Amino acid sequence: MAKEKKGVRLEHISKIYQDPKTKKDFYAVRDTSLEIAPGSFVTLLGPSGCGKTTTLRMIAGFESPDEGEIYLGDEAINALTPNKRDTAMVFQSYALLPHYNIFDNVAYGLKLRKMDKETIKVKVMDILKLVGLEGMEGRMTNQLSGGQQQRVALARALVLEPGVLLFDEPLSNLDAKLRVSMRTEIRRIQQEAGITAVYVTHDQSEAMALSDQIIIMEKGVVAQIGTPQEVYYHPSNEFVADFIGEANFLRGTLVSGETADIGGHKVAVDAAGQNVGGACTLVLRPESAVLGDAGQLPCKVILSCFMGSYQNYHVMVGDTLVKITDFNPKSKKIYAVGDEAWVGFTKEDVHVL
Numbered sequence: 475m476a477k478e479k480k481g482v483r484l485e486h487i488s489k490i491y492q493d494p495k496t497k498k499d500f501y502a503v504r505d506t507s508l509e510i511a512p513g514s515f516v517t518l519l520g521p522s523g524c525g526k527t528t529t530l531r532m533i534a535g536f537e538s539p540d541e542g543e544i545y546l547g548d549e550a551i552n553a554l555t556p557n558k559r560d561t562a563m564v565f566q567s568y569a570l571l572p573h574y575n576i577f578d579n580v581a582y583g584l585k586l587r588k589m590d591k592e593t594i595k596v597k598v599m600d601i602l603k604l605v606g607l608e609g610m611e612g613r614m615t616n617q618l619s620g621g622q623q624q625r626v627a628l629a630r631a632l633v634l635e636p637g638v639l640l641f642d643e644p645l646s647n648l649d650a651k652l653r654v655s656m657r658t659e660i661r662r663i664q665q666e667a668g669i670t671a672v673y674v675t676h677d678q679s680e681a682m683a684l685s686d687q688i689i690i691m692e693k694g695v696v697a698q699i700g701t702p703q704e705v706y707y708h709p710s711n712e713f714v715a716d717f718i719g720e721a722n723f724l725r726g727t728l729v730s731g732e733t734a735d736i737g738g739h740k741v742a743v744d745a746a747g748q749n750v751g752g753a754c755t756l757v758l759r760p761e762s763a764v765l766g767d768a769g770q771l772p773c774k775v776i777l778s779c780f781m782g783s784y785q786n787y788h789v790m791v792g793d794t795l796v797k798i799t800d801f802n803p804k805s806k807k808i809y810a811v812g813d814e815a816w817v818g819f820t821k822e823d824v825h826v827l
C-alpha cells in the first residue's frame with residue numbers, strides 16, 4: 475500500500491527551548507543520532523519531559539532542529555515544511571473534522587491533492603476496510619466511539635500513503651481495555667500496510683507490544699536502542715532497567731568474569747570483559763528470582779501476598795529489598811512473613827552493570 479518504505483535518520487539533532495520560568499535555554503533534545511529501518515515499528519519511550527514528542531515533531535516538521543540534520547530515506551528534510559515531507563501524523567486528539575462523515579474525513583487529504591473522484595473512492599474504501607470501518611463511511615465522526623475515531627484518524631493518515639507514519643501517544647484518550655486491543659490493531663495495520671512507523675509513548679507495555687525497536691530517552695538523550703528483549707534483559711543502565719519492567723538491584727564487587735561478591739556471598743555471573751575488582755550492580759527481574767530453602771543469597775521475608783496467578787514476595791537481602799514474583803504458586807511451598815529463606819537465580823538470570 476505504501477509507495478515506498480522509507481527509513482529515518484537523525485544525525486546529531488538538538489533542540490533548544492527557553493524555560494518559561496528561568497528564561498534560560500536548555501536542551502529538550504541533545505545531540506541525538508539514530509537510524510530507523512524502512513518498514514520497522516520503532517517506539518520513542520521515556521518519562522514525561524524526556525524529549526520524545528519534540529523528536530517526533532522534528533521528524534514531522536512541526537519543530538525545526540537547532541543542530542543536526544534529519545533524513546527521510548536519502549533526502550535531507552530540515553528545510554521542508556510538514557506538508558512537503560513524506561510523513562503523516564496520527565495525533566493524540568484525533569483532530570477529526572466534526573461536521574464531516576467518515577468518508578469525507580478520510581478523503582480530505584486526497585481532495586487537497588486534487589485527485590479524481592473515482593480514485594479517491596477506491597483508495598478510501600480500501601483503507602476503511604484495512605482499519606475495520608467498512609460499511610461505516612456515512613457515519614458522522616461525532617457519532618463514533620473513541621476507538622472508532624482513532625481508526626478514522628489512522629485511516630486518514632494511511633490514505634496519503636506516506637513513507638513514514640508518525641504516532642503521538644495515539645491511545646492515551648482510550649480506556650485501558652480498548653488501548654490494549656487498539657495497539658494490537660495498530661501493529662496489524664502497520665504490518666499489512668508495510669509502512670515505517672515511529673510511535674511516541676510513555677507506556678512501557680505499549681512499547682513492548684508494538685515495537686521492533688525501542689528507543690529509550692532520558693533527559694533529552696538516547697539512553698538505549700534495542701529490541702524489547704534487549705532492553706529488558708540487557709539494560710544499558712539502572713534508569714533503563716527501572717523504566718522497563720520491575721528490577722531489583724544487588725550491589726557488590728566483581729571478583730572475576732564469572733563471580734560477583736554480594737554482601738560476602740559469591741554468586742555466579744556472566745561478566746566476561748567487565749571491570750574485575752570494581753563495584754558492580756546485578757539486575758535481577760522479580761520473575762527470574764525464586765524463593766527456596768537453598769539458593770544464592772540468604773533473606774528474610776517481609777511481605778507474602780497471594781495474587782492469584784502469582785505469589786508476591788518482598789524479602790530483605792541484608793538491607794536491600796528484593797521483590798520476587800513466583801508464578802503458579804498453587805503446588806509450591808509458600809513462605810510467610812518472618813520466614814528465613816534463600817533467593818535463588820542462575821547466572822543467565824542476572825545482568826551485570
Ligand code: ATP
Pocket residue numbers: 491492493494502520521522523524525526527528529676
Ligand atoms: P510528555 O510525555 O510529557 O509529552 P515528552 O518526553 O514528549 O513528554 P517533550 O514534549 O518533548 O517531552 O518536551 C521536552 C522538554 O521540552 C520538556 O521539558 C518540555 O517542558 C519542554 N518543551 C516542550 N515544548 C516546549 C516549548 N515550545 N517551549 C519551551 N519548552 C518546551
